Amino acid sequence: MVPFSITTSWEPRRPPRHFDEAGVALWSAEMRALFRFVAEFDGPLTLHFGDLAIELDLDDLRHVYDDVDELVSTLETQGGASELIFAAQGTSLRLALSRTGEAVTVSFQPGHTAPAQFAPLAGRTVEVDANRFISAWLDLRDRVRSALSER
Numbered sequence: 001m002v003p004f005s006i007t008t009s010w011e012p013r014r015p016p017r018h019f020d021e022a023g024v025a026l027w028s029a030e031m032r033a034l035f036r037f038v039a040e041f042d043g044p045l046t047l048h049f050g051d052l053a054i055e056l057d058l059d060d061l062r063h064v065y066d067d068v069d070e071l072v073s074t075l076e077t078q079g080g081a082s083e084l085i086f087a088a089q090g091t092s093l094r095l096a097l098s099r100t101g102e103a104v105t106v107s108f109q110p111g112h113t114a115p116a117q118f119a120p121l122a123g124r125t126v127e128v129d130a131n132r133f134i135s136a137w138l139d140l141r142d143r144v145r146s147a148l149s150e151r
Contacts, residue, residue, distance in 0.1 A: 001103055002050030004128035006136045010043035010058055010147070031066055033148040038062055049106065049126045055117075059088035061144070068141045072134050075099045087111075093118055103127040 019039035024032050038058050045061055047054040064071075064084045074080040075097060084095040092111030097104055106128060108121035 001127045001129055004133050005048045006140050008045045010041040013042045016040045034065055037148055060086040060091050063087045068137050075134055099130055102130055104130045104133045
């Protein structure tokens, strides 16, 4: 198994992106706040699988944030399988996840529109500690929630 962690930071966009509340009116209050946050802030979101670093950004977080609770619930169960799809413009990366014993197996599947830096990931698989993987996603969610509540 390789170590897993998530690092991120954010700083104000100069200038902030236009944000149209009506465009996300059907989303939950928390997701609307996240969309607003990402319009106002920018920064890296990096998934670390041992020496492998998958470089994303806050825009990518919008595509998986609402899935964290289901992801955690699924991967806490032996044999649970889930996926994370990062579909921000310029990303197109799917992580197929499955739980076996104390490990989560992560399979990387770049999409047809994925950038060239993701091409070497095609078909690559790594195993990470299940508890650490789950904990890292919960920590990220809590950190983002804290930032959203400060707004």
